[in-house]
Structures are given as C-alpha cells and as structure tokens.
Amino acid sequence: MKPAPFDYAAPESLDEVMSLLEQYGDAAKVLAGGQSLGPLLNMRMASPELLIDINRVNELAYVRQANDHLEIGATARQRAVERSLVVSQRWPLLAEAVPYIGHVTIRNRGTICGSIAHADPASELTAVATALDAELIIAGPEGERSVNPEEFFFTYLTTSLLAEELLTEVRFPPLRPRTGQAWLEFARRHGDYALVGVATVLTLGEKDECTSTRLVYSGIDSVPFNAQEASDLLVGVQPTEELFASVAEGAAAESSPGSDVHASSEYRRHLIRVLTQRALRQALDRAGSADNGT
DSSP, X not given: OOOOOOEEEOOSSHHHHHHHHHHHGGGEEEXXXXXXXXHHHHTTSOOOSEEEEOTTOGGGOOEEEETTEEEEETTOBHHHHHTOHHHHHHOHHHHHHGGGSSOHHHHHHOBHHHHHHHTOTTOHHHHHHHHTTOXXXXXXXXXXXXXXXXXXXXXXXXXXXXXXXXXXXXXXXXXXXXXXXXXXXXXXSTTSOOSEEEEEEEEEOTTSOEEEEEEEEESSSSSOEEOHHHHXXXXXXXXXXXXXXXXXXXXXXXXXXXXXXXXXXXXXXXXXXXXXXXXHHHHHHHHHHOOTTX
8 A cells, every 4th residue: 555645844953843743733743764654654554644754853863872871862763773882881771672673774764762652562662761761851832841661651552742742862871880681582583573572670789689670571561561560579689590480470470461363372471481581690690790881
C-alpha cells in the first residue's frame, strides 16, 4: 500500500515545529528517522493531514555529555549513539542494547527519541530508558516539562505525549560507583524484535551487598515490564547463584506475557528465567570491576 495524501512541512527551527504542532494537533505527525512512522503511513494506520519533517532542525541533532548526564536530541541517530565512545564508556547498557535494533541501515536513520516516542514495548530503547530511569524532556505550548518513563508509557504505542507536544531530548543520569549493567535478548533472527529482552542494572555496596537492582523487560507487556518485586529480593544481601535463580523465578511469576504466533506465554517465561540469570551474572561481574569512568 501507499500512504494517504498529506501535506508536508520541513521547518528549520524548534519554534517552527512547535507552531505547526499547535496549529494542527492530532492532524499532524512528526517525521525524524521514519523507521516506525514510515510503515504506519504505508499501511494507512496513520493518515495525517500534515507531515512535519524535523530533520532540518539542527539544534536537536546532538549526543553530548553535560553535567555528568548523557543528552540525546530528537534527531540524533541511533548509529551515532552506537559509535559514541562516551556512551560505550559511561552508559554501557545503552551501548550494548543499540546494536540489537534492526540492522545498520535502520540505525543509520532511526532516532533514539523517535523509538521511545513510538512506545513499542518490544523495543530495546523503551526498556533501557526505564531501567536507567531516563528523564524525557518534552516541549509544548506551555513550555518544557520532563517526565520519567513510568509516567510516559501508558500502553502499547501510547504515551502521555500530547498532540501539540514533541519529545525533544532523552537524558540519562550518570552511573553510581560499582554499578554493573547488562542487556540480553532472544530473537528468532538477528534484527527481529526480541521475544524477550532484559535490561539489568546492579549496584554493589562496600561489603559487596546489592544496594539496588533493576530488571526491566521488553516483549512481554504493553509497556516495559519492571520486575520490581523480584529485583528487590537482591537488595541488602550478597548475591549468589541460588539467589539469582530465585530472582529469575520471581520475575517469571510476576510477569504476564501473552502468547502469539511467535511464542507461547510459557516459552516467554522460560526465556525470562534464563536471560535474567545470565544478565545478573554479567552485571555482577561488571559491578565488581567497574569504575564507570569516575
């Protein structure tokens, strides 16, 4: 199929973008990388009156470290993040997850903010943003606001972003000392959406006890699934293989994955058990030797 007819605008400043969004509201769609929007247009699941191409808004094309935070603008490509030395050194979970997104040709065009705003719960980036407690910066008619991922993701392909608003930046906080991270996923073919993915963040205290742990999964719920009850089992104690197995079992029990043509719910729970234990081992090894660039 081909898209329904639409008007096209290519503003060169954020102010112009916001003016168009305020004027058209729900009748407009924003184009950045187009890797999510393009298929929706072709299948006529989206039929905007106006397509707002923001690729000429150079002020949003950045990947930068500022005040120990990582800031990624709305037109920054996934490939730029993948190839960033600063990201690989100081935000390893993000660096580890991005290469799993589609193929290189997808990442050359796709944007970090665009993927997060699309809010596909099978996406690597929605889970990573949740696990790292990213700050999502949103511009609107009343000015700028920021939300955390739990406030942003409502359900499948649905967020708290209003029609006249734009996600302009995702901001990742610095890692704490002795923090290890890991991303693991299982897909039938490289480049496919994973049946299950897990983002793991584990921090050790002075006595090698876990002071905090996060386990966030893609592919098993309508939003990134944060297995908080299971991960809390690690807090305050020194991790062991037996404890990792209990946490993995708890995460599987806490989850409610659906069945589809790709996998049954029980198979997805099996993947949760296996991937959780592997990811926790990796995160623990990395926490023990991490200086996190400090």
